[in-house]
Amino acid sequence: xxxxxxxxxxxxxxxxxxxxxxxxxxxxxxxxxxxxxxxxxxxxxxxxxxxxxxxxxxxxxxxxxxxxxxxxxxxxxxxxxxxxxxxxxxxxxxxxxxxxxxxxxxxxxxxxxxxxxxxxxxxxxxxxxxxxxxxxxxxxxxxxxxxxxxxxxxxxxxxxxxxxxxxxxxxxxxxxxxxxxxxxxxxxxxxxxxxxxxxxxxxxxxxxxxxxxxxxxxxxxxxxxxxxxxxxxxxxxxxxxxxxxxxxxxxxxxxxxxxxxxxxxxxxxxxxxxxxxxxxxxxxxxxxxxxxxxxxxxxxxxxxxxxxxxxxxxxxxxxxxxxxxxxxxxxxxxxxxxxxxxxxxxxxxxxxxxxxxxxxxxxxxxxxxxxxxxxxxxxxxxxxxxxxxxxxxxxxxxxxxxxxxxxxxxxxxxxxxxxxxxxxxxxxxxxxxxxxxxxxxxxxxxxxxxxxxxxxxxxxxxxxxxxxxxxxxxxxxxxxxxxxxxxxxxxxxxxxxxxxxxxxxxxxxxxxxxxxxxxxxxxxxxxxxxxxxxxxxxxxxxxxxxxxxxxxxxxxxxxxxxxxxxxxxxxxxxxxxxxxxxxxxxxxxxxxxxxxxxxxxxxxxxxxxxxxxxxxxxxxxxxxxxxxxxxxxxxxxxxxxxxxxxxxxxxxxxxxxxxxxxxxxxxxxxxxxxxxxxxxxxxxxxxxxxxxxxxxxxxxxxxxxxxxxxxxxxxxxxxxxxxxxxxxxxxxxxxxxxxxxxxxxxxxxxxxxxxxxxxxxxxxxxxxxxxxxxxxxxxxxxxxxxxxxxxxxxxxxxxxxxxxxxxxxxxxxxxxxxxxxxxxxxxxxx
Numbered sequence: 001x002x003x004x005x006x007x008x009x010x011x012x013x014x015x016x017x018x019x020x021x022x023x024x025x026x027x028x029x030x031x032x033x034x035x036x037x038x039x040x041x042x043x044x045x046x047x048x049x050x051x052x053x054x055x056x057x058x059x060x061x062x063x064x065x066x067x068x069x070x071x072x073x074x075x076x077x078x079x080x081x082x083x084x085x086x087x088x089x090x091x092x093x094x095x096x097x098x099x100x101x102x103x104x105x106x107x108x109x110x111x112x113x114x115x116x117x118x119x120x121x122x123x124x125x126x127x128x129x130x131x132x133x134x135x136x137x138x139x140x141x142x143x144x145x146x147x148x149x150x151x152x153x154x155x156x157x158x159x160x161x162x163x164x165x166x167x168x169x170x171x172x173x174x175x176x177x178x179x180x181x182x183x184x185x186x187x188x189x190x191x192x193x194x195x196x197x198x199x200x201x202x203x204x205x206x207x208x209x210x211x212x213x214x215x216x217x218x219x220x221x222x223x224x225x226x227x228x229x230x231x232x233x234x235x236x237x238x239x240x241x242x243x244x245x246x247x248x249x250x251x252x253x254x255x256x257x258x259x260x261x262x263x264x265x266x267x268x269x270x271x272x273x274x275x276x277x278x279x280x281x282x283x284x285x286x287x288x289x290x291x292x293x294x295x296x297x298x299x300x301x302x303x304x305x306x307x308x309x310x311x312x313x314x315x316x317x318x319x320x321x322x323x324x325x326x327x328x329x330x331x332x333x334x335x336x337x338x339x340x341x342x343x344x345x346x347x348x349x350x351x352x353x354x355x356x357x358x359x360x361x362x363x364x365x366x367x368x369x370x371x372x373x374x375x376x377x378x379x380x381x382x383x384x385x386x387x388x389x390x391x392x393x394x395x396x397x398x399x400x401x402x403x404x405x406x407x408x409x410x411x412x413x414x415x416x417x418x419x420x421x422x423x424x425x426x427x428x429x430x431x432x433x434x435x436x437x438x439x440x441x442x443x444x445x446x447x448x449x450x451x452x453x454x455x456x457x458x459x460x461x462x463x464x465x466x467x468x469x470x471x472x473x474x475x476x477x478x479x480x481x482x483x484x485x486x487x488x489x490x491x492x493x494x495x496x497x498x499x500x501x502x503x504x505x506x507x508x509x510x511x512x513x514x515x516x517x518x519x520x521x522x523x524x525x526x527x528x529x530x531x532x533x534x535x536x537x538x539x540x541x542x543x544x545x546x547x548x549x550x551x552x553x554x555x556x557x558x559x560x561x562x563x564x565x566x567x568x569x570x571x572x573x574x575x576x577x578x579x580x581x582x583x584x585x586x587x588x589x590x591x592x593x594x595x596x597x598x599x600x601x602x603x604x605x606x607x608x609x610x611x612x613x614x615x616x617x618x619x620x621x622x623x624x625x626x627x628x629x630x631x632x633x634x635x636x637x638x639x640x641x642x643x644x645x646x647x648x649x650x651x652x653x654x655x656x657x658x659x660x661x662x663x664x665x666x667x668x669x670x671x672x673x674x675x676x677x678x679x680x681x682x683x684x685x686x687x688x689x690x691x692x693x694x695x696x697x698x699x700x701x702x703x704x705x706x707x708x709x710x711x712x713x714x715x716x717x718x719x720x721x722x723x724x725x726x727x728x729x730x731x732x733x734x735x736x737x738x739x740x741x742x743x744x745x746x747x748x749x750x751x752x753x754x755x756x757x758x759x760x761x762x763x764x765x766x767x768x769x770x771x772x773x774x775x776x777x778x779x780x781x782x783x784x785x786x787x788x789x790x791x792x793x794x795x796x797x798x799x800x801x802x803x804x805x806x807x808x809x810x811x812x813x814x815x816x817x818x819x820x821x822x823x824x825x826x827x828x829x830x
Contacts, residue, residue: 004055004056005163007055008052008055008066008067008167009167009170011048011051011052011055012048012052012067012070012167012170012171012174013174015048015074016074016171016174016175016178017174017178019044019048020074020174020175020178021178021182023041023044023078024178024179024182025182026078027078028182028183028186035082037079038079038080038082038083038086039079039082039083039086040079041075041078041079041083042075042079042082042083042084042085042086042087042090043086043090044075045071045072045074045075045078045079045083045086045087046071046075046086046087046089046090046091047090048071048074048087049068049071049072049075049087049088049090049091049094050090050091050093050094052066052067052068052070052071052091053066053068053091053094053095053098054094054098067163067164067167067168068087068088068091069135069138069139069142069164069167069168070164070167070168070170070171071087071091072084072087072088072091072113072114072117072118072138073117073121073131073134073135073138073168073171073172074087074171074175075087075118076114076117076118076120076121076122076134077121077130077131077134077175079118080118080121080122081115081118081119081122082118083118084114084115084117084118084121085111085114085115085118087114088110088111088113088114088115089111091110092107092110103151105149105151106146106151109141109142109145109146109149110142112141113137113138113141113142113145114138116137116138116141117134117137117138120133120134120137121133121134127172127176127179128172131168131169131172135164135165135168135169135172139160139161139164139165139168140161143157143160143161144157196222199222199223200222200223200224200233201224202222202223202224202225202298203223203224203225203300203301204223204224204225204279204298204299204300204301205221205222205223205224205225205226205298205299206220206221206222206223206296206297206298206299207220207221207222207236207296207297207298207299208220208221208294208295208296208297209241209259209262209283209294209295209296209297210293210294210295211259211263211295215240215241215242216240216241216256216259216263216295217238217239217240217241218236218237218238218239218240218241218244219237219238219294220233220237221233221236221237223298223299225279225299225300225301228277228301229274229275229277230275241255241256241259251272251274254270254272255272258270258281258283259283259295261283262283262284262285262292262295262297263285263292263295264285264292265285265287265292266285267282267283267284267285268282268283268284269281269282269283270283271302276303277301277303278301278302278303278306279299279300279301279302280299280300280302281297281298281299282297282298282299283295283296283297284296284297318377325374328775329370329775330367330370330775330795330796330797331702331705331775331796332704333363333366333367333370333797334705334708334775334796334797334798335702335704335705335708335797336359336363336797337360337363337364337367337797337799338704338705338707338708338709338711338712338797338798339704339707339708340356340359340360340363341360341708341712341799341800342707342708342711342712342715343356344356344357344360345715363797367797368443372440372510372513375436375513376512376513376516379513379516379517379520384516384517384520386430386433386520386521387429387430387432387433388428388429388430388544389428389429389430389431390426390427390428390546391426391427391428391429391431392425392426392427393419393423393424393425393427393458393470394419394423394425394658394659394660395431395660396431396434396435396438397417397419397456397458397658397659397660398658398659398660398661399435400417400435400438400439400442400456400658401417401656401657401658401661402658402801403439404439404442404446404656405636405637405654405655405656411446411449411450411451412451413446413449413450413451413452413453413454414452414453414454414566414568414569414655415446415453415454415456415636415655415656416453416454416455416456416566416568416569416572416656417455417456417572417656417657417658418455418456418457418458418571418572418575418576419457419458419575419576419579419658419659420457420458420459420460421575421578421579422460422463423458423459423460423468423470424460424463424468424545426545426546427468427470427543427544427545427546428543428544428545428546429521429541429543429544430521433517433520433521434472434521434541436513436517437472437514437517437518437525437539438456438472438474440510440511440513440514441474441510441511441514441537442454442456442474443510444474444510444511444537445474445475445476445478445535445537446476448476448478448479448535449476449477449478449479449534450478450479451477452476452477452478452534453475453476453477453566453568453569454474454475454476454477455474455475455476455568455572456472456473456474456656457471457472457473457474457475458470458471458472459471459473461540465545466544466545467542467543467544467545468542468543468545469540469541469542469543470540470541470543471538471539471540472538472539472540472541473536473537473538473539474536474537474538475534475535475536476534476535476536477534478534478535479531479532480529480530480531480532480533480534480535481527481529481530481531481535482531483531511525511527511537514537514539518539518541521541522541522542523539523540523541523542524539524540525537525538525539526538526539554581555580555581555582555663555666555667555670556670557581557582557583558582558583558602558603558604558666559582559583559585559600559602559603559604560577560582560583560584560585560603560604560605560606561585561586561587561592561593561596561600561603561604561605561606561629562574562584562585562586562587562606563587563590563592563593563596563605563606563607563614564606564607564608564634565608565609566608569608569634569655570586573606573657573662574586576657576658576659576662577662579659580659580662580663580666582666587605590614593605593607593614593623594619594623596629597623597624597626597627597628597629597631598623598626598627598628598629599628599629600627600628600629601628601629602629603629603630604629604630604631604632604669605627605629605630605631605632606632606634607631607632607633607634608633608634608635608655624648625648630650630651630669631648631649631650631651632649632650632651632652632653632665633646633649633651633652633653634653634654634655634657635652635653635654635655636654636655637654637655650669651665651669653665694717694718694719694739694740695718695719695721695736695737695738695739695740696713696718696719696720696721696738696739696740696741696742697720697721697722697723697729697732697733697736697738697740697741697742698710698713698720698721698722698723698742698744698773699723699724699725699726699728699729699741699742699743699744699747699752699755700722700723700724700742700744700747700773701724701725701744701746701747701748702744705744705773705796706722708797708798709742709773709798710722712798712800712803713803716807718740721736721738724747724748724749725747725748725749725750725751725755726747726749726750726751726752726754726755726758727749727750727755729741729743729750729755730750730755730758730759733759733765738768739768739769740768740769740771740810741759741768741769741770741771742771742773742794743755743756743770743771743772743773743790744773744774745772745773745774745776745781745785746774752772752773753784753788756770756788756789756790757788757789759789760788760789769791769792769810770789770790770791771790771791771792771793771794771806772785772790772792772793772794773794773796773798774793774794774795774796775795775796776795792806794806
């Protein structure tokens with residue numbers, strides 16, 4: 001019996017292990033759902049049932065056992081009810097052929113048991129649930145029914161159920177093992193396929209090398225870089241190093257050495273060039289049982305990395321070159337401008353004064369050209385930095401008005417500045433770059449306009465609680481631009497036709513810089529022009545608004561009469577005064593002008609063209625002398641000389657006039673301050689009562705710069721000492737107390753940075769202000785100065801306005817409070 005039992009178990013084992021995988025794969029691929037699949041499952045497991053019938057087991061008590069129930073369970077699992085019935089039919093047929101035909105009742109019982117088992121196992125979901133319920137049903141139904149019909153003794157039912165249950169459990173365990181194994185194989189293949197897909201998507205390449213018969217063979221190579229190198233994985237996989245690189249002996253030798261090193265247990269890094277691509281490859285051994293079984297590796301394309309490094313090195317060298325050129329060009333230019341400025345403060349003949357003014361204007365034009373070239377190179381090198389600081393637009397427009405007053409020269413041009421009264425008082429952005437764009441546009445407009453006007457506008461285009469979109473524009477009545485030249489106008493170094501370039505000059509960089517700066521701030525620059533009809537250049541900028549509100553103190557309203565020669569100027573001034581809360585009345589004739597002057601007690605009269613306009617008649621001149629209203633004269637810079645008529649005025653303002661200038665004028669009038677006369681160049685102020693107590697030291701190695709800086713300070717009554725380098729400066733500080741230090745950055749022996757570090761290391765000099773003097777206009781240098789402990793920066797050539805502004809800030813800070821870093825003072829047109 002035992003041998004027969006082992007034989008039956010062996011048959012089931014072999015069937016499950018060798019035939020079962022076929023049906024497992026079909027089941028996982030869902031190929032057994034049709035009638036063909038059911039028929040195939042029924043026939044195969046029916047043969048198993050027939051074989052088990054043939055090898056029936058005879059127990060000691062004469063009970064005959066066959067394990068066709070296990071075949072029915074397997075058939076039901078793979079083929080459902082139909083397959084189970086087919087298995088039962090095969091089993092009954094084999095039994096009829098080998099023995100005698102079973103009783104009809106037993107045939108019916110067998111078929112019903114098989115059908116019920118198939119139905120149950122097809123309806124249940126869990127594996128063990130299927131087998132437990134299916135086994136219980138087929139054994140209980142068949143043997144209990146046989147006992148009830150008298151075909152089986154009750155004493156034998158228990159033996160049948162136990163033996164059949166054990167063999168069914170064995171079959172279930174085998175099938176479960178097979179299903180799990182096949183599932184793991186499928187998952188492994190899926191993971192392998194996914195891994196291959198991922199490796200194929202690798203931007204570089206990965207590979208595995210095995211050493212076989214002293215030759216290194218690629219077992220696997222994948223990656224996108226292979227295709228870029230003209231290779232496919234099939235060109236490499238399964239091939240040796242000699243087969244792949246046999247035509248390149250130098251590379252074959254190097255790769256063989258690297259593989260040998262990796263095979264000896266070393267992680268290897270090397271670079272190789274293939275088809276003009278520079279590759280970095282890493283190889284690492286894979287260990288198994290203390291020995292290397294394979295070498296894996298990966299390669300990446302570092303061509304772009306080295307190109308980027310080369311580009312960054314080129315940009316760095318360009319920046320260093322710009323810094324050197326800025327210093328080398330601006331230093332002598334600063335000497336020219338500074339010495340001519342000092343010379344203008346001495347007595348000269350008219351011819352000498354004319355020569356000096358031409359030297360001064362030519363030097364500043366050259367400085368502007370140099371700044372444009374340096375700016376463009378800096379932008380191209382990616383060194384442009386957009387600041388986000390709070391600023392007042394009206395202050396920007398005032399600085400522009402103060403700067404461009406001399407731009408027109410002797411041209412009969414009306415320079416007008418208009419600001420929208422709806423503009424927010426404070427915005428967030430980069431005021432220096434806005435001013436730089438407008439100054440470039442104004443310089444172009446004045447250059448190409450011989451008569452008429454140049455109007456600068458700042459208008460609110462749209463706004464919200466967080467942002468204001470401001471439109472800036474510069475309009476002129478100049479020569480205009482031909483249509484064929486407009487498209488190229490923003491290209492660097494483009495200057496239209498040759499005749500224009502020869503007549504007006506210029507570098508052709510101004511508009512290109514303006515466009516790049518506007519775009520860097522999130523705006524756009526547009527141009528409208530017609531040849532002979534003038535030009536309008538505008539740009540819009542989104543400016544953020546600060547979270548806190550800034551309320552401006554309203555001025556007491558006053559009545560202001562306007563008698564102006566240009567309608568655009570009249571409209572602009574009226575808008576400014578209305579925005580300040582004043583009442584504006586336009587005068588249409590000299591008679592109305594006289595009446596306003598004689599009867600306007602406490603009122604104001606604004607008039608331009610004083611020397612050649614409304615006061616040429618004796619009646620008008622008398623009205624001016626006997627006036628009750630306060631008279632305000634607007635005059636261009638070229639007519640700034642104080643004539644007898646201008647001396648009669650209460651206030652004289654240089655055109656163009658900004659809103660803040662009028663605001664300051666009315667505040668001065670309300671506080672009964674002296675008359676306001678605004679000039680383009682502030683005269684050196686008379687020494688104050690305590691001016692002789694101010695002592696400054698200049699650390700500067702350039703003799704001309706020493707002369708210029710000393711002259712600028714001594715003209716203000718400041719006592720000046722000179723140090724040739726940082727070492728001499730430190731020695732002076734030990735012997736003498738100073739109020740201010742002006743520090744050149746580039747000096748022999750000890751430069752400005754080292755000297756500043758030594759001074760700041762001594763706590764006695766914590767509150768001693770240090771002002772950097774540099775010809776380097778780059779923002780990086782200015783930031784380095786402040787980080788080193790300097791309090792401010794003056795960029796050479798130093799202009800009187802910048803120096804005066806710095807000194808005034810120092811005085812207002814009560815000297816001891818000046819340690820807080822101040823703004824950058826730069827003569828650069830920004």
